[in-house]
Amino acid sequence: MDYPDDPIAKIYPVYLATADVIGELRAMGASGWEVSDDIRLDPSIDYTTFHPDRPLPNFLWLKVVDHAHADDLGLDEIRKLWVSQRVLDTLLRLGMKHAELDGERITPPPHRRQRAPAPSPQ
Template sequence: MKYFYLEPEVSGGLGDNTVMDSSVHPPIVTRLHYEFDGWLGDVIVTSFPCYLVTEDVKEKILKDGFSGVRFDKVEVTTSELFEEMQPDLELPPFVWLKVDGEAGHDDFGLAEDHRLVVSESVLDVLRPLGISNALVEPFQAP
């Protein structure tokens, strides 16, 4: 099985209602609030150290039985910039994608440098759904 770094679109940042412990690296987030500044349409987005996917992607991941990931709720809001630049855009429902797998072993994992690593099977599912703004590079296990 081949594995790849997947660096998703950064569509915003952690909102004011995020609860995290930033005394450790990477920070431990216990409550996620993601504020969109804009959205180019990808089904996976990020703001370190968190990832979000659309509800449709969550259902596909669960249906296909991919390993190394679980889901949680996220508070999603839009910034003034979003409202100004994309006033007619309605965001799809998003969920928090929590990666807990081993890079190069599970379908979802985090590399030692904390970048997301996914299996080729995951890429095959995500590409047709929309990840055109993400950076994808081959992953080599250390």
């Protein structure tokens, strides 16, 4: 993970959300999603380089189970995340900064795969 401050992230083909987001979605009765804690995340090399003393947030697997415009969360025809205005307002209030917004479509910041270190010159 490279974006420690955003409450939502995408690691294709899944979306991750912080426990705060999950709690807010539950509290508002948002529809179109399920949650799982059956994930394992490791910080990327970039993350550990730039944030050596900062653990990853407690992300959970946000399973989007509906289609865009049918519920509060859904996937459109190209599998982009769509959210209702009230969910968008909640994500912004919780600190979403790096996601791309296109109307009600959100593209959370991607997780970058770790790169193998370059071989050292001999």
